[in-house]
Amino acid sequence: MKLQVENFEEYQKAYQYSVENPEGFWGEIAENFVWKKKWNKVLDWNFKEPKIEWYQGATLNITENCLDRHLADKADQPAIVWESNDPNEANRTYTYRELHQEVCTFANVLKQNGAKKGDRICLYMPMVPELAIAVLACARIGAIHSVVFGGFSAQSIADRIQDAQCSMVVTADGSHRGNKEIFLKHIMDEAIISCPCVKTVIVLERSKSAVSMIKGRDLFWHSEMERMRSLGLTDCPAEEMDAEDPLFILYTSGSTGKPKGVVHTCGGYMVFTAYTFQNIFQYQSGEMYFCTADIGWITGHSYIVYGPLIQGATSLIFEGIPTFPDAGRFWDIVDKHDVNILYTAPTAIRSLMQFGLDYVKDKDLSSLRVLGSVGEPINEEAWNWYNEHIGKGKCPIVDTWWQTETGGILISPLANITPTKPCYATLPLPGVQPILVDEKGEEITGNGVSGNLCIKFPWPGILRTTYGDHERCRTNYFATYEDLYFTGDGCMRDEDGYYRITGRVDDVMNISGHRIGTAEVENAINMFTDVIESAVVGYPHDIKGQGIYAYVIMASTPKDPVLARKDIAATVSQIIGAIARPDKIQFVTGLPKTRSGKIMRRILRKIAEGDINNLGDTSTLLDPSVVDKIKEERL
Structure with missing residues (x-):
């Protein structure tokens, strides 16, 4: 089966097939990727334990799908374009060939400093290309990355490092967000006082601020990269990973005080992020795709790094904030780089609306083809402003609903395929089976109804566990309603069967x-x-x-x-x-x-x-x- 749906009739057929024969559907979709060894069973699951295994027996390395397979036909195409916090700093571009070499070289840095398959590595970095490189380098050698957003405190970092027992940390001297400097290395030093598990700290020089470097523990990124080049270690074979081996841990807040480490695995996550990226945005070869999120969140994992790169896209990474040096920064970037697809959050849209249209009116936004919304339900006023003033009424808005735990987007319009409605996530992706239930867990059928949103069948990107505490995973997501994944969100389904998320129903x-x-x-x-x-x-x-x-x-x-x-x-x-x-x-x-x-x-x-x-x-x-x-x- 081809990866991309091209019209609404194809969507309906694909959806019907995916519900009637999920294993057949996801098995055929998986044929679009590079595997070292094929699976002997597509799916084994129950929601009671929960136990969910996709592509049993298959082996792969996700970075071969992100990088190596594109070297034949896209080696000189930009893979990552980076735009600095400072609009006067030159942007950087990495072709697929250059990105492959940087990832392999840094993978060797990790290996030469003792990192190996299964080790947990904490990444606490600015939004620079090196963060994407570090993520992919971890995946290359089979280490499990745990990215911590660069705005978290020392205590929050320490909690996450201790929970995952990270042996290595990759950070930077500092970062710039708007006109504010964040001293990342200083914060990390404070965090790891209580983390004896950390043996090595690799420090990228970004802000050029003074840092303390501890002999035997702290190393500079650029020095280590130069050392690898001098040793000729610029290639690194991809570690063979089982489809169900963990790819990364990403911590998310829960209804108890301790953050929980959501675990995503190599095979299913790869298939699902690539499938959803390609279909929702209807990506076309050579387009410039700009997701404004931070890699420290799931949106950045799935739709800045993995999804776009698996599909051979050009992904634009932005270090700054939408209002610096003024509220026209997003539109400057769209104009400068001829952005075709813009994926941002309602919070950013509402913030920019406050500044009026002066920052928009002189910007050439004609390159835009698709707009996206992520992170929370978008209100009608913001939807209309985004549609009218940014998309000029010509760009479909894909209002995407998903979570850290889902790995990728579950409910969303497909650009230029699904008829849209303001504030509606519209219809589920093929392979996603949502239902609404009442407080007792009884299914609410029909249209024009509201209830609690659950999913009744697994999809390849679903979380497998919460790190080190499988019971917490069960009680959080699978124990509220029998044999259902509970999203924690309320939802209405209108007369057309369209879904609208109404907000959290838990703490x-x-x-x-x-x-x-x-x-x-x-x-x-x-x-x-x-x-x-x-x-x-x-x-x-x-x-x-x-x-x-x-x-x-x-x-x-x-x-x-x-x-x-x-x-x-x-x-x-x-x-x-x-x-x-x-x-x-x-x-x-x-x-x-x-x-x-x-x-x-x-x-x-x-x-x-x-x-x-x-x-x-x-x-x-x-x-x-x-x-x-x-x-x-x-x-």
Whole structure:
């Protein structure tokens, strides 16, 4: 079966076949890739344990699909184009031949410093080509990469390194985001004080800031690369990996305080990311594809590095932020590089809308063919602005729904194939079987209905486990409803059978497209001196989609509430990172609890949203008068 669907009738046929014969469908799709050894069974699964294995018996190396197979016909085509945070710094381009050589050389750096198949390597780097090179070099030798977003704190990094027991770290002296410098090596040094498992630290020079280098542990990237070249070690055979060997760990917030390491494996992830990239964006050879995400998140893994490179695309990597040096930066990049496909987040779109059209009007956006939205449901106002002012009414918007745990996109229009509707993710990809259920897990059939979104059959990109704690994987995703993967999202299905995601139904917030667990933020707030207890909920935010509203009980009334709020916010930034800093902090004397001690977040969420006259039944609370006081003092 060919990889790409080319019209709506083909989509319908492919979808029907994928539901009636999933193994046959995904077996035929997998034939489009390079395998060292073919599978003897396409799928073995149950959602009870859970146990999910795709392409049993097959072996491969994903980097041969990303790089080697393109050397015959695309060696001189740009694979990666990099645009700096500083618009005056020259951009860099790596052809497939050059990228292959850089990846092989750095793979040898890793090997010469003791890294081997199965080792975990933490990557904490800026958005530079070397991050993509390090990701691919890990995969080349069979090491498991764990990329940590460059905005996380030392404590958050330490938690992730300890959980995965990483033996090596790749970082940089510093990075620039807008006009702000982040001292990555300094933060990493602080993190690994409590991580004796780390034996080697490789440091890329990016910001040229002063760093401390410990003899016997710390090495400079460029010196090691030069050493490999002097030894003639610029080629590296790809390690043969089982289809079910782990490819990477990516940590995501959960409903408990400890981040959980989502594990994706080599074979199924490769097939699914390539299939979804090709079909959703309808990529055409030679096009310039620009995903504005950070490689530190799943979007960057799947749709900056792996998906595009497997398909031989040109992937544009951007180091900066959309508003630096001004709010026209995205449009400058589109104009400069003749970008054909732009994939960004509703938060970025809403942020740029605030600046008006002055930054858009003089930019040539005529090269754009497809627009994409990722990370959170897009609101209608942002959808219309994006459609009218960026796409000029001529570019389909693929509003993609997926998660870290799904590996790739599950529900989305296919560009120029699926009729779109503002705010609707529309229809599932072939091989994806969504259903809506009620609180009891009973399926809600028909159209014009709402419920909790579940998936009833595995797809190749589904997570296999949470690192070192398979029971946590089971309880988080497979125990809520029997024989179903529970997404944690609410959803409506309209009269046309189109899906619209309505937001989280569990204790996870979606802040600027990034999922943050309420418990994680509460744990950080509770570490502040004089805090007795806290409760955190999400509330509607004009830019971020959801903001963080914290209710905090102090041991004594703060003498200076403004300063106390700033100090609590700084504590959260220090422990988790600035992304988790509360937007509003309300000091309260009590929290609405049931007689069994459970906090009624539903009530707190309603108050934070301003819906104070529709709180529902409060008679089951231990002290209903607490609610009146919180309502009166709402920020």
